Amino acid sequence: MNAVLSAAALALSGMLLSSQLNAEPKxxxxxxxxxxxxxxxxxxxxxxxxxxxxxxxxxxxxxxxxxxxxxxxxxxxxxxxxxxxxxxxxxxxxxxxxxxxxxxxxxxxxxxxxxxxxxxxDYGAVTVRADSPFRTLDDLIAALKKDPSGTVIGAGGTVGSQDWMQVALLARSAGVDPKALRYVAFEGGGEPITALLGGHVQAITSGIGETVVQRDAGKVRILAVMSDERLPGGLANVPTAKESGLDVSWPxxxxxxxxxxxxxxxxxxxxxxxxxxxxxxxxxxxxxxxxxxxxxxxxxxxxxxxxxxxxxxxxxxxxxxxxx
The missing domain is CATH 3.40.190.150 (Bordetella uptake gene, domain 1)
Structure with a gap:
């Protein structure tokens, strides 16, 4: 009886394995x-x-x-x-x-x-060039309060997109009208970084993972990450937006x-x-x-x-x- 059961189990296992192999795309x-x-x-x-x-x-x-x-x-x-x-x-x-x-x-x-x-x-992040006069998120917010259209902000996506929403939430939390910002839309996450490095925009919002390589190369500075707490590991030195008094989190x-x-x-x-x-x-x-x-x-x-x-x-x- 046990031999019969064992044989049946082996047959079933073989059928399942065969089914899995057949399902694997070529x-x-x-x-x-x-x-x-x-x-x-x-x-x-x-x-x-x-x-x-x-x-x-x-x-x-x-x-x-x-x-x-x-x-x-x-x-x-x-x-x-x-x-x-x-x-x-x-x-x-x-x-x-x-x-x-x-x-x-x-x-x-x-x-x-x-x-x-x-x-x-990932989490949303605000990034500037390494040589930017904006050393902190507070610096950027102060500039936006003084002149909302004076700083060009780039991001992947048009008004209403995820990266635009990050900008809008930060601005609203700081008492700045999001519609008054000077926003430049790009396709995807790679183009805004290129524009930032080329000096065509002064700041970008994106997923933090999209900017870490450039940060590690010393080309950009991440001003803030939009998480509830600081991230672990190599990003532990990046402050959160909440540390600047802006109640914004964007996973x-x-x-x-x-x-x-x-x-x-x-x-x-x-x-x-x-x-x-x-x-x-x-x-x-x-x-x-x-x-x-x-x-x-x-x-x-x-x-x-x-x-x-x-x-x-x-x-x-x-x-x-x-x-x-």
Whole structure:
């Protein structure tokens, strides 16, 4: 009897293994919905390296770039053109959810895709060039109070985007009208940094992970991070906006979604790989190297989180008159 049970268990195990192998995509791809160098790029490459290093994918993930509307072009392309693509995952961030809340992704809402995994969290930050006269966030705020349009602030995204919202919340908290600011919009997180280094803007807001490399190279100074408390490790010397009396916190969750018609088998295969990856100490170190903090969520738990966040962002956008 035991031999029969053992044989049955081995057969079942073999069937499960075969099913998993059949579900593994032959040409996995990650879309970064912006130009190279920003947070979406970081997110895709984190999955690319993590899944490879853990041996969870036989074929390496190919990263492709699809800029436009801070995720809108990619979102529409996945839903309308590649809804069943089992090998495709697409990077998203809290900024994607904010845009969805404002209807910036066209006719598709947050229920149009399958939310797969959240792999880490970043925080909003205010950054200037290393030679900037603004030594602290207080210096920048004082200049904005004196002349709101006298300092050019750059960020990835138009009015209503995540990076604009960071500026708007800081300004509002300091008693400055956000509409009076001189704001320059760029596509993605890489372009504002280039503009800052070139002297075309005097300050930028972004995810802190997008500016750390330039800070470590001595080219920029991070004035403040928008977290409740100072971040650990190499960022511990960066003050929070709250230390300047500005009650602003902006976490930036990063993760992946899939097309709406991807089969349960294929979706669950990817979910299993991310569940294993997110529990890995090696991946934790990889995430830390990119200045992301732990935030691990997959499947239905993530879907519920996304729906709740979009509802909260709708309320916030309404406060700023962004929803018509």
């Amino acid at each position: 040409r996995p791809e990650c879309i970064a919905p912006a130009k190279p160098g920003g947070g979406f790029d970081i997110t895709c490459k984190l999955a690319q390296m993590g899944l490879r290093d853990e041996g969870l994918l036989k074929s390496p993930i190919r990263v492709t770039y699809m800029p436009g509307g801070i995720g809108a072009v990619a979102y529409n392309a996945v839903v309308a053109q590649r809804p069943k693509d089992a090998g495709l995952i697409t990077a998203w961030s809290s900024g994607s959810l904010l845009n969805l809340a404002q209807g910036k992704f066209g006719r598709y809402d947050e229920k149009a895709v399958r939310w797969l995994a959240a792999v880490g969290t 930036i969750i990063r993760g992946f979604y899939m097309g709406p018609q991807v089969s349960d088998e294929d979706y669950n295969w990817w979910k299993q790989q991310f569940d294993v990856l997110l529990a890995s100490d090696t991946f934790g170190k990889l995430r830390e190297q990119r200045d992301l903090l732990p935030f691990s969520m997959t499947g239905d738990e993530l879907k519920d989180y996304v729906y709740k966040q979009v509802a909260q962002y709708k309320s916030l956008a309404d406060e700023f008159g962004l929803i018509q």
